[in-house]
Amino acid sequence: MGIHIIKMPDIGEGIAEVELVEWHVQPGDAVVEDQILADVMTDKATVQVPSPVHGQVVSLGGQVGQVMAVGSELIRLEVSGEGNEHLFKTRAAPAESSRTQAAAQAAPVAAAVEIAPAVSAPAPAAATVAAPAAPAVSAPHATTHAPARPEGQRPLASPAVRRRAWDLGVTLQYVPGSGPAGRITQGDLDAWLARDRNDTSHRTTGALYQSHNDETAVPVIGLRRKIAQKMQEAKRRIPHFTYVEEIDVTELESLRSRLNARYSTERGKLTLLPFLARAMVLALREFPQINARFDDEAGVVTQFGAVHLGVAAQTPSGLMVPVVHHAETLDLWSCAAEIIRLAEAARQGKAARDELTGSTITITSLGPLGGIVSTPVINHPEVAIVGVNRVVERPVFEEGRVVARKLMNLSSSFDHRVVDGMHAAEFIQCIRRYLECPALLFVE
Known part of the structure; x- marks a missing residue:
C-alpha cells in the first residue's frame, strides 16, 4: 500500500489561491476514481475537485473556510501500489520554506472564518455556542x-x-x-x-414570553464571504447615487397578460423582467456610457456595444448574478427562457463560470417583496444597476377623473464618477417611455 497526495489544482486565469468551501469525504472514507472530494471557490465560480484514483482517505489538508494556495496539499489517500508520495519527498527540502510561508499566510484566514454555506450544496449546520443555562422555573x-x-x-x-x-x-x-x-x-x-x-x-402565559439565552455563531465563508467582500468593495470604491422614478405599467401589464394567455403554453410565461431587459437594451443605445465597466485603478472606462445583462438571483447559499450574454439579440420569450435557465442553474449550484461573469449592467428585483423604494448596490466594476420595486394599483387623476392604474418604482443606482445625475435621469426616463408605451419596444 502507498500514499497518493492530491494537490490543490491550478484552476487557471492566474489564480494563486482558492477557498475550501466543502468536503464531500472524511478520513476513513473509501473513494473511487472521479468521485468528488471537495468544492473550492475562486472569485468567479465554484470548482469541484475529483479523485484521480481509487483509495481510502487518510487525512484532509485544510478546513472548510480556509484559503489555500494552488499546489498545496489538499488530501491524502491510501492506495494500492506505490502511490506518489515519494515524488513530493524528493523536492520537499527546497520547497519547505515556501510551504511554511504559505501556511503562515493561510492560518490567520482559517482562524478568522470557519462557517457555512457552500455555493453548490446546502449550507452545513451552524455551530451552536453554549450559553449559561437559565435557572429552571x-x-x-x-x-x-x-x-x-x-x-x-x-x-x-x-x-x-x-x-x-x-x-x-x-x-x-x-x-x-x-x-x-x-x-x-x-x-x-x-x-x-x-x-x-x-x-x-x-410563566402564566406559557412559552409565548419564555426567556431565550441561546446564541448561534454563523461564520461567514464560501459564497456568503464572497458576497460580503464584493459588497464592501463596491461601497468602498464607488460613490453611489440612487435615482427613483415611478412608472405606469398598466398598459404593459395588459399586454403581458394577453401575450401569456395566447402564447404561454407553447412559448413559456412572460414576467416583467424580459420587457424591462428590452427597454434597457434600447435605452442603452442612446446612453452607451451607462453600459460600461470602470477600471478605477487604470483610470479607464470601457463602454460596450453588447449588453451582457446581469440578473441578481437569490439562491439557498446567497445572492448570485448570472449573466444573460448579448441580451440585445434576444426576443421577449428567448430572454425570459434564458433568465429562468440561469436562475435555476444558480440555485442548484450548476452555473458555469462564464455564466456568472462578464456582465456590463445589472437588474435586481425582489418581485412581490420589492417594496416601495430601494438603494441597490452596484455590481462592481459596472457603473449602474436598475432595481425593480413591486407593482401596486393606486388611484390617479386622468383627465379630471380618478382611475385605477398599476404603478411601479424603478430604484436605480449609478457610479457618480462616471455617470452624471442628468444622464442617469435621462436614461431612466427613456426606459420609462418604453415601458409606458410598450409598442415602442418592438419598433426599431
Missing part, C-alpha cells in the same frame, strides 16, 4: 421558598399591580406584601423581581 409547590400566604388565600393587590405581575409572568401568591393587611405594592413587586424569582414563579 419551578412549579407553584416548590419548596425553595414557602408561599407568602396560606394556600387558597387570595393575594391583595391593586389592578395595576396585578396587570404588571401578569405581564411579567409573576405569580402574586408567592410575593410578600408590606401594605395594610398584607397588600402587595409596586415596591413589593420590585423587591420580588430583584430576588431569584425563578425558583418560585412561573
